[in-house]
Every structure is written in C-alpha cells, then in structure tokens.
Amino acid sequence: MAVPVLLTTASQKKCLNPDARSIEGVSQERNRKLIHVAAAVIEDAKGNVFLAKRPDDKHQGGLWEFPGGKVESGESSETALARELDEEIGIQVVQSEPLIQIPYHYPDKSVFLDVFRVTEFAGKARGREGQEVRWVPISELDSYAFPAANKPILNAVLLPERLLITPSCETALACLQGIETALGKHDLQWVMLRQKQLTATQFARWVVTLQNHKMMQSKLLTLNCSVALANELQAESVHLSSERLMALSHREVFTGRFLGASCHTQEELNQAVALQCDYVTLSPLNNTDTHPGTEPLGWEAAKMMVSETPLPVFLLGGMKAVDLALVRTLGAQGMAAINAWWT
Numbered sequence: 001m002a003v004p005v006l007l008t009t010a011s012q013k014k015c016l017n018p019d020a021r022s023i024e025g026v027s028q029e030r031n032r033k034l035i036h037v038a039a040a041v042i043e044d045a046k047g048n049v050f051l052a053k054r055p056d057d058k059h060q061g062g063l064w065e066f067p068g069g070k071v072e073s074g075e076s077s078e079t080a081l082a083r084e085l086d087e088e089i090g091i092q093v094v095q096s097e098p099l100i101q102i103p104y105h106y107p108d109k110s111v112f113l114d115v116f117r118v119t120e121f122a123g124k125a126r127g128r129e130g131q132e133v134r135w136v137p138i139s140e141l142d143s144y145a146f147p148a149a150n151k152p153i154l155n156a157v158l159l160p161e162r163l164l165i166t167p168s169c170e171t172a173l174a175c176l177q178g179i180e181t182a183l184g185k186h187d188l189q190w191v192m193l194r195q196k197q198l199t200a201t202q203f204a205r206w207v208v209t210l211q212n213h214k215m216m217q218s219k220l221l222t223l224n225c226s227v228a229l230a231n232e233l234q235a236e237s238v239h240l241s242s243e244r245l246m247a248l249s250h251r252e253v254f255t256g257r258f259l260g261a262s263c264h265t266q267e268e269l270n271q272a273v274a275l276q277c278d279y280v281t282l283s284p285l286n287n288t289d290t291h292p293g294t295e296p297l298g299w300e301a302a303k304m305m306v307s308e309t310p311l312p313v314f315l316l317g318g319m320k321a322v323d324l325a326l327v328r329t330l331g332a333q334g335m336a337a338i339n340a341w342w343t
C-alpha cells in the first residue's frame with residue numbers, strides 16, 4: 001500500500017489557520033504531522049484552469065480542487081505530481097514550475113499543499129476516476145467553492161505577476177499619462193496608486209479619474225490608502241503600509257477582493273499571515289533611489305522569508321524588469337516596482 005509522506009510542522013511554514021486557533025485541541029492540531037500533497041494549477045493557452053470536484057465521501061468532499069494527491073514515501077513532489085495527474089486526469093506533465101506552498105490544519109487533518117503551475121502537458125485532461133471536471137476561465141475561479149486551504153492558491157493564480165507602483169506625481173493627468181505609457185510599453189495588468197503627498201480628498205478625486213478611464217477597465221487597480229477610504233471608494237483592492245497592517249484587527253473590515261500589505265520584517269509577515277492578507281510586498285530587496293538609507297534585505301534573506309510565508313509574495317526594491325525570472329527561483333510569486341517600468 002502506498003505510504004504518504006508526513007512532514008513535521010516545526011520545519012514548515014507558518015500555517016494559515018484561523019479555525020484551528022478558535023477551537024479546542026489547538027496544540028494537538030499544530031503538533032500533528034502534515035500530509036504532503038502535490039497539486040497542479042493546469043492552464044491552457046486560452047487562460048482556462050482545469051478543476052475537478054472532490055467526491056462527496058472524501059476529505060473536503062463536494063468542493064472543487066486542483067488535481068493532485070499525496071506524495072508517497074521516496075517520491076519527489078514533481079514525481080508525485082506527474083503520477084497523480086496521469087492517474088486522476090490522464091495527462092503527462094511536460095513543463096511545470098513551483099507556484100506556492102501552503103501548510104494548513106483542518107480540524108480533522110493537516111496538509112502541506114505543494115502547488116505547481118503546469119504550463120505544458122500531453123494528453124486530453126478528463127476525469128479518469130468518475131469525478132466531475134471542467135476547464136474554467138481564470139476570471140470565473142472566484143465563483144467556485146474550494147477547500148479553505150486553497151485561498152492563497154487562488155490569489156496566486158488571480159494576481160498578475162508584475163505590479164506597477166506609481167511614483168509621486170504632480171497632477172492626476174501626469175499620473176494617468178505615466179500609467180498609460182508604462183502599461184502600453186510593458187503590457188502590465190496591475191497598478192498600485194500610491195501618492196503619499198495627497199490628502200484623502202485629493203486622493204479620492206484621482207482614484208475616480210483613474211477608475212473612469214478606459215485603459216483601466218481591464219486592469220486591476222490597487223489603492224495605497226486606509227481601509228476606510230478604500231471601502232468608501234468601493235475599491236477592488238487595497239494596499240496597507242506596514243504601519244496600517246500592524247494596526248489592523250481583522251481582514252473582514254475590507255469589503256473588496258484583494259487586501260495586500262507592505263512587509264519589511266518577519267513580524268510584519270507574521271501579521272499578514274495571521275490576518276490572511278491576499279498578498280504581500282516584501283522590501284527592500286536591493287538598494288533603491290526611492291528609499292535611500294534603508295538597509296536592503298538581500299536575496300538570501302528574502303529567500304528565507306518567502307519560504308516561510310504561505311501567501312503570494314511580490315518582491316520590491318531596486319528591481320529591474322529582467323529580475324522576474326530570478327524572483328520565481330526564490331519561490332516568490334512576482335515583483336513590484338516603480339522605476340523598472342515608469343519612464
């Protein structure tokens with residue numbers, strides 16, 4: 001019989017685990033060994049993702065999942081992934097890359113989800129075990145019910161890998177023109193409006209200008225402001241300074257979809273994990289003109305911090321456009337920058 005690999009929690013990341021904190025027997029759950037699972041976000045050329053429905057009688061039954069299964073003793077995650085995808089949906093992996101790793105304690109089971117993005121495969125994906133399957137456009141993923149542990153996977157899939165942060169601009173028009181140039185030149189999908197010099201009222205006016213602009217209709221706009229103002233502006237996404245992050249009591253106060261935060265230290269990352277933020281930026285990676293005098297984290301320390309964080313991490317600080325590939329090798333989900341794209 002196949003023996004799944006068990007991992008000790010001590011050597012693994014912080015768990016995203018609100019339920020375990022609020023029920024009895026917490027320490028038991030936290031000490032429980034994690035079942036190592038390899039799962040795949042499989043994408044086709046049209047930007048659809050392949051989902052399967054978990055049978056009702058299985059753990060987390062009736063919910064949608066990314067196909068995969070338990071890593072067996074002596075197997076690497078990649079080998080387990082290839083085996084499970086062949087067994088469950090009849091495809092052979094040609095190309096894959098790590099996406100995100102998530103430890104999670106359910107009341108009855110603890111899992112360590114080792115998630116890969118499968119970008120190339122052979123065969124026609126189908127449900128070989130009688131399970132319901134379907135290709136789903138990425139934009140519709142949010143309407144499917146997944147196991148609770150999957151939230152960071154969804155965020156990692158839904159968030160673009162490059163985030164443009166605006167520098168301080170003289171006028172709303174200059175800002176708009178700068179964004180238009182950067183988006184056109186670099187094909188970016190995600191913009192953070194950060195204008196610390198503005199009052200809340202001025203910032204709100206700039207936001208409305210941006211929200212109404214045609215070029216922003218298909219882009220994700222993140223507002224770097226308070227949660228209260230973001231809610232008032234019905235923002236889809238808000239980004240908190242580290243100070244605001246440390247002062248926030250719970251995630252639910254934000255009514256939009258993506259809550260992100262600036263992190264510079266392990267303590268701030270811990271708070272982002274505890275609050276179940278949807279993503280974080282981690283900075284400064286390198287020396288940067290915009291924050292002179294701030295000691296950079298460097299690639300080694302950043303790598304350690306990323307590996308401890310079960311949330312999508314976007315590295316920031318002195319990044320160049322070409323650094324994206326390097327960012328991936330660190331296990332981060334993407335990069336954020338001003339200068340790399342703003343000209």
Ligand SMILES: Nc1nc2c([nH]c(=O)n2[C@@H]2O[C@H](COP(=O)(O)OP(=O)(O)OP(=O)(O)O)[C@@H](O)[C@H]2O)c(=O)[nH]1
Binds near residue numbers: 060064065068084113
């Ligand atoms: N495959 C998969 N498992 C997930 C996801 N999210 C999640 O919490 N899990 C949990 O991870 C574990 C994976 O187990 P599995 O049932 O797929 O394992 P398996 O294919 O080896 O099945 P088997 O136990 O019937 O042999 C389950 O406890 C499941 O609830 C997901 O997106 N995909």
Ligand SMILES: [Mg+2]
Binds near residue numbers: 068069
């Ligand atoms: Mg499975």
